[in-house]
Amino acid sequence: AQRVTQPEKLLSVFKGAPVELKCNYSYSGSPELFWYVQYSRQRLQLLLRHISRESIKGFTADLNKGETSFHLKKPFAQEEDSAMYYCALNDGGFKTIFGAGTRLFVKA
């Protein structure tokens, strides 16, 4: 069965420090991986997806099939990055499942 694991419930870093939010998945096929973000009082929205290989708001994520990971990284965290981040997996057959989420808190 598909599963998405985000081991950290809370991650606190100082402004300007690098940040890495971890995501591991279990799926036997070729999944599509996503990062969704929810800022305070806003709806859940897509941040980036692995197939587009893009950088959004300075964030990047690389799919590592050997380690079944899709960690989200940013070299210099900003206060406005404080939010809930969810890793998600689509199995290519319609279903999208989410991890439990990591709350990122960027301190001034």
Add this chain to the structure above:
Amino acid sequence: EAGVAQSPRYKIIEKRQSVAFWCNPISGHATLYWYQQILGQGPKLLIQFQNNGVVDDSQLPKDRFSAERLKGVDSTLKIQPAKLEDSAVYLCASSLTGTGWNTEAFFGQGTRLTVV
């Protein structure tokens, strides 16, 4: 473009009562999802529609939860009777299709249900 609309935003009911939530997806989106998000957890898929057909409802507690998608557009999710553990935010999302490049899910604001 207009986003996913959900109503009501908040609902408080007593246990054993019934409740219904409504969702209007983005126009043209074939896939519609209902997620349950309990405080401190990630969204959990309850049911997924492709047009007006059910793709996946394996995690829907069918003894009390039901959902339908009329004419492949709007959808309603009903709980009857509600239990205390149903207290959660119910999120509706839609995507253009369920596969390929069009799997990005667009979410509504959610309905916060409190069962007392």
